[in-house]
Amino acid sequence: MDKRFKHTLVAFKICPYCMKVLTIMCHKNVKFEIKFIEMHNKPDWFTKISPLEKVPILIIGEEVVLFESAAIMEYIDEITPPKLMSDDPIQKALDRAKFEYSNEIIKSLYQFIFCTEQEKFVKLKEWIINRLKQMEEWLKDKKYLNGSEISLVDFNFVPVFVVLNMLKPILPCDMLKDYKRVQNYGDSLTSLQCTKTGRVPDYEFLMIDGIKNQNTVLFRSNPCYFNGPKPSRCCFFSK
Template sequence: MSQKAYSQGSTFPATKPGVLRIYSMRFCPYAERTRLVLSHKNIPHEIVNINLKSKPDWFLALNPLGQVPVLQIDDKIVPESTATCDWLDDVYPENRLQPADPYRRAWDRVYASYNGSLLSNDPFELHTNLEGVKKHLQFFEDKLRARGDGPFFGGSKPCIFDFMFWPTFVRLPIIAIIKENPAANIDENEFPTLETWAKAMKELPAIKDDAFDVERHAIFFRGHVKGTPDYDMFLDE
């Protein structure tokens, strides 16, 4: 199946019985969360990318909000990144990502909510208030250090929140590039626990297989800001 994004007027790509599908967009941080969980848990799936500026009618029929990610298998449809990640962990319980401790699981939900405030309603519009960004990072620095069983928020192994936070964290340096402000770069000496976490995350096969580097994210982001995002960027390389 082509990685190119399906747009308005395209024909619905027929599903196959029993085959899990994710409707995604290659640069979307929310869809990236779900793709990372799929990859980390080695769940067989196919990917259908969507042009979010010119959404196909058949995609809007699946999710009237017009947002990715959306999971589909047979007659089951699950939208939204948190719901899709939790559903995948419940339906495919091997290599469990949700903490067994209810208290820890509850706090992971709190972390996810706080992480969400780093992104506006537009998933690519990062806050440019550096003090606000650093306040969020300090929160996660302190919480991860307090858990004390790292390097991951899940301890010796990643949990769902690790994959929820990563797409946000990896996009923060875009501020430094777009605003041409080196001060926006994350100082590893200021957040040493998060730096150790980031190094451990980068070694995970799911991260290596899915992630773009910050420069490519910035190239896409510039097009998005101008209203001309290229959803098929870099596919011809």
């Protein structure tokens, strides 16, 4: 490979925004190397090249550094035809708005999962359910957000359904129970092979350990689950 176009992804193992990028890279069969870092102990080389000191970043060659998951995903889509992002200006703008919508859901979902305060936990749950209601209206009779074929915007929602599926046995309520279209949409996304390969083999273990170690509301609601056998590995990340 021409070193000018070598791709190196820098990621944190349980970062949902990294999962987005990994999923589209796996879907598009992009060759890449990956470096994992710990966000509580960022290496100096990372803080020097990452403008916001956040993951993911994609290093292209030896000099170019892309940051922000949406920018990286659009770049990957551009260099690997056929493109999944629409060329229509209106549709592209709508999709980019939904990129941000997915980010807000993901942020609140992770806050919900790792929340230690009961009152805040309940408010976050209600907020997330209302956002899922909006998605139910967007989907109507469509398999994906833009129709029968998957598009780039859909990959932004993969982490939402990976997390909801993983924690379904312990969530205090089925957050999708009133939204059949969203359920079907989530099933379509999580059944993709790239969704399985787009996260590290230890993802489920690390998430559950984090929930337990922080004494979250979820842990306190069902300690037997977290102290029992760990879930079997269900992903095959091998990059």
